Amino acid sequence: AQTVTQSQPEMSVQEAETVTLSCTYDTSESDYYLFWYKQPPSRQMILVIRQEAYKQQNATENRFSVNFQKAAKSFSLKISDSQLGDAAMYFCAYRSRTSYGKLTFGQGTILTVHP
Amino acid sequence: GAVVSQHPSRVICKSGTSVKIECRSLDFQATTMFWYRQFPKQSLMLMATSNEGSKATYEQGVEKDKFLINHASLTLSTLTVTSAHPEDSSFYICSASRSGRLSTDTQYFGPGTRLTVL
Numbered sequence: 316a317q318t319v320t321q322s323q324p325e326m327s328v329q330e331a332e333t334v335t336l337s338c339t340y341d342t343s344e345s346d347y348y349l350f351w352y353k354q355p356p357s358r359q360m361i362l363v364i365r366q367e368a369y370k371q372q373n374a375t376e377n378r379f380s381v382n383f384q385k386a387a388k389s390f391s392l393k394i395s396d397s398q399l400g401d402a403a404m405y406f407c408a409y410r411s412r413t414s415y416g417k418l419t420f421g422q423g424t425i426l427t428v429h430p
Numbered sequence: 431g432a433v434v435s436q437h438p439s440r441v442i443c444k445s446g447t448s449v450k451i452e453c454r455s456l457d458f459q460a461t462t463m464f465w466y467r468q469f470p471k472q473s474l475m476l477m478a479t480s481n482e483g484s485k486a487t488y489e490q491g492v493e494k495d496k497f498l499i500n501h502a503s504l505t506l507s508t509l510t511v512t513s514a515h516p517e518d519s520s521f522y523i524c525s526a527s528r529s530g531r532l533s534t535d536t537q538y539f540g541p542g543t544r545l546t547v548l
Contacts, residue, residue, distance in 0.1 A: 359539065360525070
């Protein structure tokens with residue numbers, strides 16, 4: 316079974332600074348997807364970024380980018396120019412290619428942004 | 431992006447009663463829907479996967495007779511918590527995906543339902 320580990324229960328960053336959230340996973344599969352989801356206080360899950368394992372290029376979405384290291388099974392999220400609205404709980408998630416889209420989530424990291 | 435709604439957003443019920451939560455995909459047909467449970471400041475725990483027209487697949491440790499899931503149409507799935515007890519109080523989240531087993535589609539989440547059992 317796949318597992319996803321987020322070793323940072325809480326992180327904080329100053330507004331306009333950069334922060335990196337860590338995620339590692341364990342799998343025996345070679346084809347899969349990785350995601351970062353944001354859950355603000357409203358508790359609505361929001362997709363931040365998605366990475367296909369077969370793609371070597373790291374995914375980027377505006378101020379959000381990932382560092383995907385397939386051999387190391389690492390998938391970190393970098394938030395540049397942090398904004399107050401980035402404050403939320405962030406979840407790393409894994410999805411097998413052939414699992415009906417079933418997601419395995421990490422424990423989550425609470426990100427605080429200081430003005 | 432695609433929109434998924436849940437109803438109700440909050441529900442309070444007495445111990446021993448049953449509660450039904452609806453999950454609807456508003457602008458797409460959801461072949462597969464998922465139900466999660468989340469405790470405060472914790473991760474989402476997958477309860478079950480439901481595919482339209484077939485029985486739900488429950489995760490290990492989830493009582494199928496207590497958490498009844500129905501996915502009768504491509505836009506609606508329901509979770510019924512039967513004979514609810516205070517320990518069932520939690521935040522329940524559904525999500526929906528267009529595709530089936532070889533899904534390449536993003537999973538879209540509903541806003542969640544907070545259940546409180548007195």
